[in-house]
Amino acid sequence: MFGINDPGIWIIYLLAFLCLGFSIWFGIKYWNYDEESSNSSKSDKI
Amino acid sequence: MSTLTLGIIVIIYIFLIAYLGYLGYKKTNSASDYLLGGGKTNPIIMALSYGATFISASAIVGFGGVAATYGMGIQWLCLLNMLVGVVIAFIFFGRRTRKLGATYNSRTFAQLLGTHYGSRTIQVFVAVVIFIGMPIYASVVMKGGAVFIEQMFDIDLDLALLLFTVVVATYVITGGIKGVMYTDAMQAIIMFACMLFMLFWFYNVMDLGFVEANEKLTSIAPLVPERLRELGHQGWTAMPITGSPQWYTLVTSLILGVGIGCLAQPQLVVRFMMVDSTKQLNRGVLIGCLFLIVTVGAIYHVGALSNLFFLKADGVVASEAVKDMDKIIPLFIKRAMPDWFGAVFMLCILSASMSTLSAQFHTMGAAFGADAFPKLGKKKNPNSTMGVRFGVLCAIILSYMICYILSDSIIARGTALFMGVCAATFLPTYFCALYWKRATRQGALASLWVGVVTSLFAMAFLHKAEAAPLGFCQMIFGQDVLIDVYPWYAIDPILFALPLSTLTIIVVSLRTKPMIAKD
Numbered sequence: 117m118f119g120i121n122d123p124g125i126w127i128i129y130l131l132a133f134l135c136l137g138f139s140i141w142f143g144i145k146y147w148n149y150d151e152e153s154s155n156s157s158k159s160d161k162i
Numbered sequence: 163m164s165t166l167t168l169g170i171i172v173i174i175y176i177f178l179i180a181y182l183g184y185l186g187y188k189k190t191n192s193a194s195d196y197l198l199g200g201g202k203t204n205p206i207i208m209a210l211s212y213g214a215t216f217i218s219a220s221a222i223v224g225f226g227g228v229a230a231t232y233g234m235g236i237q238w239l240c241l242l243n244m245l246v247g248v249v250i251a252f253i254f255f256g257r258r259t260r261k262l263g264a265t266y267n268s269r270t271f272a273q274l275l276g277t278h279y280g281s282r283t284i285q286v287f288v289a290v291v292i293f294i295g296m297p298i299y300a301s302v303v304m305k306g307g308a309v310f311i312e313q314m315f316d317i318d319l320d321l322a323l324l325l326f327t328v329v330v331a332t333y334v335i336t337g338g339i340k341g342v343m344y345t346d347a348m349q350a351i352i353m354f355a356c357m358l359f360m361l362f363w364f365y366n367v368m369d370l371g372f373v374e375a376n377e378k379l380t381s382i383a384p385l386v387p388e389r390l391r392e393l394g395h396q397g398w399t400a401m402p403i404t405g406s407p408q409w410y411t412l413v414t415s416l417i418l419g420v421g422i423g424c425l426a427q428p429q430l431v432v433r434f435m436m437v438d439s440t441k442q443l444n445r446g447v448l449i450g451c452l453f454l455i456v457t458v459g460a461i462y463h464v465g466a467l468s469n470l471f472f473l474k475a476d477g478v479v480a481s482e483a484v485k486d487m488d489k490i491i492p493l494f495i496k497r498a499m500p501d502w503f504g505a506v507f508m509l510c511i512l513s514a515s516m517s518t519l520s521a522q523f524h525t526m527g528a529a530f531g532a533d534a535f536p537k538l539g540k541k542k543n544p545n546s547t548m549g550v551r552f553g554v555l556c557a558i559i560l561s562y563m564i565c566y567i568l569s570d571s572i573i574a575r576g577t578a579l580f581m582g583v584c585a586a587t588f589l590p591t592y593f594c595a596l597y598w599k600r601a602t603r604q605g606a607l608a609s610l611w612v613g614v615v616t617s618l619f620a621m622a623f624l625h626k627a628e629a630a631p632l633g634f635c636q637m638i639f640g641q642d643v644l645i646d647v648y649p650w651y652a653i654d655p656i657l658f659a660l661p662l663s664t665l666t667i668i669v670v671s672l673r674t675k676p677m678i679a680k681d
Contacts, residue, residue: 119376120234124401128237135244136455142253143448151257151440 168315171505175512176329179345183333186341196338196547197269197432197528203343205442209449211346211517212433214353216247216424217454218518219306219511220577222461227487228416229465230480230494231390233398235412236465240458242421248450251425256434256443258596263435271428271525272533274435275588278595279603280677287610288588289533292428293526295583297557300522301564302576306488307515308565313492314508323565326515331558334520334527335551339436342520349513354453356503356510357460363499364464368471375467382469385479398466407652414654415578415627422656423581426588429525461491468494523561527554578654579621579628586659587613590667598671605671613663620655627652 117126190196203211229236259274268274272292276285304323311322333341368375376399383397394406402408424430437443471494472483484490495507530553531538538549590609594601621628623635623644629651630642643651 119373119380120399121380122396122400125234125237125399128234128241132237132241132244132455132459135241135249136451139244139249139447139451142249143445146444147441149441149444 168505168508171509172512175509178348179329179333179516182344182348183337183341186333186337186339186344189340190338190547193532193547193550194269195340196550197532202438203436203442205437205445206449207343207347208433208437208442209446210350210453211343211521212430212446213450213453213457214346214350214513214517215429215433215521216243216518217353217457217514218303218577219310219515220303220518221458222511222514223306223310223488223491224302224577225416225458226461226465226491227489228412229462230468230490231487232395232402232408232412233400234462234466235401236416236462237459238413238417239421240454240462242417243424243458244451244454246421247424247430248447248454251430252434252443252447252450255425255431255592255596256446257440259431259434260437260440260443262596268435269432270528270532271431271588271592272529274431275591275595275606276533279591279601279606281603281607284591284603284607284610285533287607288428289529291583291587291610291614292529293534293553293557295580296428296522296526296529297561297564298576299580300519300526300557300561303515303518303522304561304565307512307519309488310492310508310511310515313489313496314504323562326512327558327562330516330519330523331555334523334558335554338547339432339524342517342524343436345520346517349517350453352506352513353457353510356507357457359503360464360495360499360507361460363503364467364471367498368467368474370470375470378470379467382473382479385473387479387482390481398469405649407648410649410652410654411627414652414657415582419578419582419585419654419656422589422660423578423583423585426584426592427581428529428584428588429521431592432525432528465491465494468498471498523554523557526557527551529553530556582654582656582659583614583617586617586656586663589613589660590664594667594671600671600676601667602671602674602677604674605667605669608670609663609667612666613659616659616662617655620659625651625653625655 118129120126120129225236225239262268262278263274266274266277268277272285272288275288276282304327307326308319308323311317311326312319315322333345337344365371365375370378380397380399383400386395386397390408394402394408396403402412434443468490469479472478472480475497476483480490480494481487484493496504499507527550531547531549531551535549538552587610590613591601591606594606622632623629626643629635635641635643645651
């Protein structure tokens with residue numbers, strides 16, 4: 117894969133791209149999510 | 163490019179840095195501003211500052227040279243930097259650290275742990291380890307920057323080192339953490355742009371595609387120098403032979419030492435306490451990962467591929483063209499990249515070094531003035547930052563002196579060494595402060611002692627890479643290491659120091675009286 121024969125190396129590239137994908141997803145999904153204000157609004161409702 | 167043009171570019175850059183340092187100085191009105199930026203730092207500036215602090219000249223010059231010599235196996239470090247240093251650090255450590263820091267009103271890493279465990283001893287212990295240990299890391303970063311200036315300007319290394327130190331000292335001492343963060347953000351943008359350009363230019367100049375270049379690098383495996391082959395080198399697109407000396411160095415020292423060590427870096431941890439909500443940290447995950455894959459990923463990748471360039475230009479691979487690993491990347495940039503880029507890349511190296519150094523100096527200064535001697539300079543004004551500023555000055559002088567006793571090819575190893583000590587000493591105590599309520603003061607203190615003593619003992623008597631040049635073991639026992647049987651002398655101290663300190667905090671905490679819950 118990627119012109120590299122050793123799986124010990126090409127897997128790094130694969131995982132790094134996956135990690136980048138996850139960070140983009142996470143960053144966008146939780147861009148405006150604040151844990152504390154979310155928790156306090158939940159407790160207000162209760 | 164002429165020295166005059168280079169000089170003008172550097173002067174403009176220094177003016178920009180000076181302006182941002184001044185901006186930090188103007189916005190610093192209290193000790194909290196000087197240490198934590200008032201706790202309301204912009205998330206983009208925080209994430210860029212985190213990334214720029216993380217990536218020093220060690221990562222570019224030192225680890226880039228490691229990639230050129232040992233190959234793409236070092237990319238594991240890039241992956242760990244992203245996964246552990248950003249994703250896990252921000253999501254699992256950052257959120258709780260920010261919350262805990264706000265609850266305790268902590269301004270430093272040592273204060274956070276000391277207040278959590280209700281122990282002034284712990285606070286001072288952490289501060290002392292930082293103030294004594296961090297100058298080693300700071301000095302290798304200084305050396306990385308100075309070596310590059312020496313190569314680019316053809317000036318004396320001593321002069322390069324002096325100029326470099328004076329510039330960083332000026333804006334850290336005056337601007338405090340705000341000055342550090344503003345300059346870090348600008349430096350991070352320069353680093354990002356440079357690495358991106360370098361990656362594209364390399365493929366352009368070599369007239370190769372991504373896959374094609376990798377295949378070509380695989381095909382030159384038979385050209386691995388004999389001295390490296392004996393250590394386990396199998397080519398630049400292959401991992402070293404498992405269990406070989408090169409494998410132990412790469413995996414245990416460089417990849418695990420730095421990859422895990424970054425979680426307990428005091429200068430990075432305090433950045434989590436500088437934002438006022440968790441959403442800033444969520445945004446930081448995206449910015450941090452993108453920054454790291456472009457900067458670290460690019461330099462390790464191009465570092466390994468630089469063998470193709472040296473082979474084409476000189477008929478030999480990188481480690482044969484330049485014997486000192488720390489000088490491979492500077493020479494590669496000088497010869498492979500356009501003239502004008504050499505100057506811009508120098509700014510990138512300066513940026514990488516300055517951003518890390520400024521954070522280190524600030525952290526050491528805080529350890530000295532805010533943790534170890536909190537009353538220093540506060541007789542007349544309780545809000546004075548004189549003690550911290552004096553601490554920064556002492557740290558700079560100490561690091562500067564250490565630079566003169568460093569050997570060749572030390573940059574990557576020096577970084578790994580400090581990060582390894584940080585992980586073994588601080589990580590269990592820090593992790594338990596965030597996640598394990600049963601951890602006790604006694605457990606934390608015992609774990610800190612075990613972590614630091616085991617690390618230092620292993621470096622002095624067990625791990626050949628440090629024990630042999632230090633010479634203590636030779637002096638006392640007449641041999642380089644206590645156990646001169648392979649692979650024991652090749653295993654990095656982190657592999658047993660970290661489990662030992664972790665075990666200590668668990669066992670001692672369970673055997674001592676639980677602490678009264680603060681909340």
